[in-house]
Amino acid sequence: MPPDDLRPNAPPSGAQRREEYVYVDVEGRPVLRVVRLSGGGSKRFWQEHYENGNWETGAVPEDERPLYHLPEVLAQVRDGGTVYVVEGEKDVHTLQAMGVVATTNSGGAGRWLPHHTRSLAGADVVVIADKDEAGLSHALKVARELREAGANVEVFEARIGNDVSDHVGAGLGLGDLVLVPAGIQDDFTRYIEFLDGLDPTLPTEIKFQMARVLLDEAEGDQVPWTSEGPARRGDDDQLFEALRAWRREQASTQGVPAFIVFYDRTLWDLVDRRPSNHQQLLGVWGIGPVKLERHGDALLALLWHDD
Structure with a gap:
């Protein structure tokens, strides 16, 4: 039996429609509508499909459900x-x-x-x-x-x-x-085991943090990526900091967060690989043709300005 929010049943009587979210196909034509309802102190979602110029209750087949926007x-x-x-x-x-x-x-x-x-x-x-x-x-x-x-x-x-x-x-x-952190992304099952073993009465925020500490300890405190990047790497710090400073300038100019320009993981991969041409830059994590064209020359200048 399909989940409640996908069953082609009529909406519950007395429910109040609060939000409608219309999904369209690649040409902008309406395909499905998600309706958010509230009533009686609860909320519920259901889907409708667009047929012959009208919205009808019931979801569309899976292979016809587009991404939103x-x-x-x-x-x-x-x-x-x-x-x-x-x-x-x-x-x-x-x-x-x-x-x-x-x-x-x-x-x-x-x-x-x-x-x-x-x-x-x-x-x-x-x-x-x-x-x-x-x-x-x-x-x-x-x-x-x-x-x-x-x-x-x-x-x-x-x-x-x-x-x-x-x-x-x-x-x-x-x-x-x-x-x-990558430790959670790489070993999510183990993370959930730690999470499930904690006191269920604890606030969710505290349980998540405690489970992360337990996972860190189980892996020998080696979580390679955090919101602050990986552990410091001695002689590589100066180049990494130069790249971060350049990224801050780019982010400020574009009016976006720094990670939109490049993730820390990309900066560290640049430090590790130290590419010397555009083709090698394409081998760096997070650099594709668009970012290569946009930032390639500036990155090479930063990586090799002392040589």
């Missing part, structure tokens, strides 16, 4: 820009109000489909996870599938609250998002 997303991918992937239409609109391109899949966590991945193949993507087990699991699955399709992906979460809307509502910006 699909035309804008595809245009951003073509232009080499960053696309944010979140869980839920409300979060998409929160990010849209901040001037970035964002998307989600219909139906919530666990409903990401193969053709969604194909829409973002090779793109620069920031996935923002909801801070619960289902949300983080969903975000990591999306990130894994996108990476397999050639996308450059990092996974972040809200610093305050459960999702990016809570985060922004607390007065924080995109640059305040917290990078989900």
Whole structure:
């Protein structure tokens, strides 16, 4: 039996419609509508499909469910820009109000489909996870599938609250998002085991932090990537800091968070590889043709200015 929010049943009597989110195809034609309802102190979502000029109750087949704001997303991918992937239409609109391109899949966590991945193949993507087990699991699955399709992906979460809307509502910006450590991304099952073993009465925020500490200790305190980057590397620090300073200037000029220019992981890969030409730059994590054209010469100058 399909989940409640996908069953083609009539809406409950007395429910009040609060939000409607219309999904369109690549040509901008309406395909499905997600309706958010409230009533009796609860909320519920259901889907409707567009047929013969009317909205009818019931979801469309899986292979016809587009990403939210699909035309804008595809245009951003073509232009080499960053696309944010979140869980839920409300979060998409929160990010849209901040001037970035964002998307989600219909139906919530666990409903990401193969053709969604194909829409973002090779793109620069920031996935923002909801801070619960289902949300983080969903975000990591999306990130894994996108990476397999050639996308450059990092996974972040809200610093305050459960999702990016809570985060922004607390007065924080995109640059305040917290990078989900690679230790969790690489060993999510073990992380959940630690999480499940904690006192269930603890606040979610505290449980998540405690589980991360336990995972860090189990791995010998070797979590290679945090919101501050990896452990310091001695003689490489000076070059890394020069790259960070250059990135800050670029971010300030463009009016975007620093990680939109390049992730810390990209900067460290530049330090490790120290490429000497454009072809070698393409082998660096997070650098594709668009960013190569945009920043390639400047990066080579920074990497080799003392030589």
